[in-house]
Amino acid sequence: MPTVRTNDIETYYERRGEGPPVVFVHGAVVDHSQWNPQFEALSDEYTTIAYDVRGHGRTGGSQRGRYSVDLFADDLGALLDALDIDEAVLCGLSTGGCIAQVYAARHPDRVAGLVLADTFAPEYLSVGERLQRSLLLRATVPFVRVLGYERVERWLVRLQERISGEGVSGDYENIERIRQTGPKMATDEFAKVIGAVAGFHRSEVRFPAITAPTLVLYGEHEAPFMRRQARHLGTEIGGATVRAVPGAGHASNLDNPEFVTDAVRELLAEAYPAETAELAEESRA
Numbered sequence: 001m002p003t004v005r006t007n008d009i010e011t012y013y014e015r016r017g018e019g020p021p022v023v024f025v026h027g028a029v030v031d032h033s034q035w036n037p038q039f040e041a042l043s044d045e046y047t048t049i050a051y052d053v054r055g056h057g058r059t060g061g062s063q064r065g066r067y068s069v070d071l072f073a074d075d076l077g078a079l080l081d082a083l084d085i086d087e088a089v090l091c092g093l094s095t096g097g098c099i100a101q102v103y104a105a106r107h108p109d110r111v112a113g114l115v116l117a118d119t120f121a122p123e124y125l126s127v128g129e130r131l132q133r134s135l136l137l138r139a140t141v142p143f144v145r146v147l148g149y150e151r152v153e154r155w156l157v158r159l160q161e162r163i164s165g166e167g168v169s170g171d172y173e174n175i176e177r178i179r180q181t182g183p184k185m186a187t188d189e190f191a192k193v194i195g196a197v198a199g200f201h202r203s204e205v206r207f208p209a210i211t212a213p214t215l216v217l218y219g220e221h222e223a224p225f226m227r228r229q230a231r232h233l234g235t236e237i238g239g240a241t242v243r244a245v246p247g248a249g250h251a252s253n254l255d256n257p258e259f260v261t262d263a264v265r266e267l268l269a270e271a272y273p274a275e276t277a278e279l280a281e282e283s284r285a
Helices: 032-044 069-082 095-106 127-147 149-164 172-181 187-198 224-236 257-271 273-284
Strands: 003-006 009-016 021-025 047-051 088-093 111-117 214-219 241-245
Touching (some): 003 069, 009 032, 032 047, 032 172, 069 095, 127 187, 214 224, 241 257
Parallel strands (some): 111 214, 214 241
Antiparallel strands (some): 003 009
16 A cells, blocks of 8 residues: 655555656545546556545544644645655645645645646635535534434535535535545544634635646536635636536536546646647657
C-alpha cells in the first residue's frame, strides 16, 4: 500500500502513467476513487496521482483535535514535496476544490493549472448559503453519532432535492458505491472533517495570486448557491473558464465523466503546451 509521510500522518496515494503530473483531490466523506474516471483516462498521457485526504479512506485519521481546509492544503503541499513534484495541475472537487484553491493561492509558482469542480469560495454569497454550509452541516454531527453518516447523508440528499429540485445530487448511487468499497470513516473523523468544511469561511484565499490556467466546472442541476459560487470563482480568478456539466449534479465528474474528462484534457493542453505538442508529434509519427 503506497504511502508517504505528510506532516504528522501517512498519506495513501495511487499513481498511474507517465508525463506531466495531474493531482486529484476528492470531496468530503469519500476517498480518492471519486476521481477514478479521470484518473484512469488521463493516465494515457499524464502522470495521474490521487490520494486520500486526512481523515478519509486509507489515510485515516490523526490525533489532532480539529481540522481545517488550511491544514488539508498543508498536507497537499507535503505530499507534492514527498513525491518530488515541483509543479502540477490540481483538480479538486467540492471540498477538494476548497483545498486546491487555498494551495494554488499560496503557491502559485507550483501550480501549472487548476480545475475547480462543484466547489465554492470561502465567502458566503447569501444568508441561505451560510445556513447550508455552516449551520446545517454542523447540525448533522449529533445525528451521525447515533445513526451513522450514510443514513444522515441520504436524508440530506432528499432534503436538498426538496429545496433545490431533483437532480441536484446527480446519480447518488455513484457515491454510495464508493462508500461500499472503501474503508469506513470514524465518527470523530467525520465531525472534524465537517468542522473543516463548515469553517472554510475563515480561510483566506488571495485569488489574484492564482495565475495558472483555471477551469471552473459545475453540474447543470447543482444547487443555486453552488451555481452562483461557480460564477463568483470565475470572476475572482482572472482568465478562468466556467463551464456547466450537462445533466450533472454535485459530483459532476461521475454524473458525466466523458464531458469532464474532455474538459480537463483541454485544460491540460493549455497548462502543458510544450509537452502536449510533443505528444501530438509522437502520435503523428
